[in-house]
Amino acid sequence: MDMSKYKEMFISEAKEHLQSISRLIVSLEKDPNNEEDIQALFRSAHSVKGMAASMGYSDVADLSHKMEDMMDLYRKGEKVFSAEAADLILEGLDALELMIKGIDEDKPSGVDVSAITAKVATIKDLGATATEEAPKAIEEAAPKSPVVEAGPPAVAEAENRLLITVEVAGSAQLPGMRGFLVYKRLGEAGQVTSSEPELELIKKGEFKKPLVFRLHTGSDIDSIKKLLSTIPELRSIDIKAETAPQANAAEGTKPAMAAKIVSAKTVRVSTDLLDKLINIVGEMVTSRSSLMELGKEIDSPALKKGHLVMGSLISKLHNQVLSVRMTPVDSLMDRLPRVVRDIARKSGKKVELRVEGKDIELDRVIIEEMADPLVHIIRNCVDHGIELPKDRSSAGKPEKGLVTIRAMRERDQVILNINDDGRGINAEKIRTKAIEKGILTQEKAAGLDDRDIYILVCHPGLSTAEKVTDVSGRGVGMDAVKNSVDSMGGSLDIDSAPGKGTGITIKLPLSVAIIQVLLVKVGSYTSAIPINKVIQTLEVEKSALKRSQRKLAVMLEEELVPLFSMREVLGAEKADDSNRLISIVITEMKNKKVGLVVDGLVGQQEAFIKPLDPPLMWTKGLSGATILGNGSVIFVLDIPNLL
CATH class of the missing domain: 2.40.50.180 (CheA-289, Domain 4)
Incomplete structure (x- = not known):
């Protein structure tokens, strides 16, 4: 089976799972006993392992399998989650991201898989071991995981014989991949005794009717249902318990009620396809303008009416296509808790990140373009802005600093406000640096108010950091941030108050096309x-x-x-x-x-x-x-x- 055509789908879904793991790890540091997060963490690692194994990416599968094993210690209550464990899991996560990037670019990732796998394995030696009673209490209180360890149980040990009917959505881009994933997931939960059609036809996507599987498993219907429901683009899943023939004859029992779920009517669409579609709509907008010019030269009521109708349809089409490209800024914010956590931990600072307005939507192109600039701003807030706990206490502030990101919609633009309650920007220091570097003359610098001075931190090569770190201070970054914002037709403004903090306001158009x-x-x-x-x-x-x-x-x-x-x-x-x-x-x-x-x-x-x-x-x-x-x-x- 040629798996290369499934590569794009694998990369997309793997990135989503890795982002989810990153978010869950940061969340678990704050609430180590959150059973829902622990279960979700385990499922995401399991999904990456399964997809990588199916695609033949053995290094990714091996590392994610080891991470899954370590996460299982917390799922079973055998270990208490700790910051040290989070460090190791996140290090493994970074390695996985590099490996996925290497697959995407068809380049070696440079990751020493055996070394990082061995390092992740040391998690079992970290942190407190739960008491004998704790695992039992946790297992009794926690919902049963829908994921079952790989390796089919013996048929004789299986308690349930299930008839599973799965319909792949007709709009699925790669139905064969979806069908094959169903087969793989079922194989992890037990023994697949038959499939209709046969596996080779499923792999090739050569099927029109729903897929039918017979499974012998020790798991119950709900667990299997949850296991399959994580696979995208399945229109429906129907599960019935089959009674063994002998038992039917002797006891006359009826099959159990079917468990049926219907997935949401969604489909993954190639971003390239959306870009082409928006370009076509753009050309139609230009053609509409040309037709309007023609209408000025020809006095024809029919032509004017046709232009009005076409204009209305093009506007509706544009709005619909744009709505498909719109993405919640949540996807832009998801990586930031990890950024704050890592820098704060490395610098010995205490920092809380608050995010508001996650449901506000922006064009996907703008979301992608703003990802790195926003990370840089947040790194600056934590590294430059927020003080050490002892310094904050001396200044009469809480030991824990606060960074806030707020997204809001105003007319046809989105405003991002990024604020910290740190030390603020020293305007006089910027004035001095700008004069030293020849950016401003003394006369011009004296005539600028502080707000005009603050924006100079976006000038190439201008940095007021007292020392260069691997986080910031080299005089690069904020100029790139401003260039990115400018290139999208947006604007960036900076305000600050010494001793109280800094605020950055970014205004972005809803769409750039x-x-x-x-x-x-x-x-x-x-x-x-x-x-x-x-x-x-x-x-x-x-x-x-x-x-x-x-x-x-x-x-x-x-x-x-x-x-x-x-x-x-x-x-x-x-x-x-x-x-x-x-x-x-x-x-x-x-x-x-x-x-x-x-x-x-x-x-x-x-x-x-x-x-x-x-x-x-x-x-x-x-x-x-x-x-x-x-x-x-x-x-x-x-x-x-x-x-």
Whole structure:
């Protein structure tokens, strides 16, 4: 059986299980007696072992099997979970992640499997051994695990003869893999005496009808049901207890009631397929704009009606495709508890991580792009921000520091607030470093307020760390974070209070592919501004403008808003001073309102944003390009980096 076609599915599901193990380990450190977490931990390790063995990845199977054995000590109550055990399991987990990455990239992982397996095995010598009474109490109180140790029991010892009917979802990408996993799981629970169709046809995916298995096992129906329910893309599972023929004749007993479950109607979809689909929808958006331009030239009610109908359908299609690509930020946050735990343990700090708004959704592309930047921010919070317990006590703070991540939805953007209650940022130290490195002159540095200074930590090579560690302090990282946020059309802002902590605010669009934009005229050019950057637009009499700190400004709701001429910013020819009215786009920069003076407001439309190629991709203030209905190509402006 050629297993290579199942590789992508294996990698995807293995990563999910490893992420789950990481989260559960951190949770168990806080609550070592959480039986539900212990059972889930064991099941995840068991699943990785089973999948790896089925695929022929023996090193992954061997290491995950050893981890499963060690986790079984806690499942059976023979050991009390400890921080030292967590360290070893997480070390094994890191090795598994490297091995999975090696499989994905078809490269050697560089992991010494025998060494790490032997190290994980030392868990049995760690921590307190539970009393004789404790295992019994735990086993009696804990729910029976749905996982049964590998190796079929003898038929004579089997208590149950089960008839199992499984229907693989018609939408399953690899039905043969799903059917084969069912067979493997059943084989671990007992002896599969027959299958319909035969195993070779199941492996090839050559079946149209539900799969039927006969199993002799010492496990009960509920355990088998739970065992199979962890396999994705099974439409239904039906289990009946068969009575042995002799017993039927003698006792006339009826078969037990069937246990039947129906899985949720979900299916795994290739991310490449979703990307292609969103690109097709994007081209349709561009075509719709072209049709609208054509409608202006041809006075046809039928054409206008057709355009309206098509526009409505394209919008609905876009929303549906986008909803499929949307992913809860939970997947972005899941790896952070491990990051906080490792750095705090290594540095001798006590840190609590709180996460709010996990159910807020973002485009999968943004989730993937933000994974590493968010980890870097959290590492900085713990390494630079949070003080040692003795220092916090001296400052009148609780010994345990607090890092909070809050996700919230605001219009068509998601806001991530990352805060710590640590020492804060020393603005004067940043000023001094910036002057030393030639980033700022003394005159310019003196004229900047602290908030303008804080954002300089995102400047390449600027670090105020007193010593370089393997965690941070090399002056790299925050510039990459800001570049990632900027590349997605987002914005990053930093605020801090010495002795009280630091807050980082990241604003991200819901999607980076198709967005609403405001078209504006600047000189002879048309440009696009993402609508999520626009607070409002207005036209004012030139005579109504004010002057503030040698800059033109406009009074807006009793607030003096400074103005920037987009002609000057973009280097266009000077404007004609004869115009009486001035068009202004109000946006935000560093949490302050600013006004962009443009020559005209063209209108709002949906735009398919295409990335820029070199050298334009390195041009400051441009985030992409889009095609108008008349075929002209215009730039999408990155306002925060343009001003």
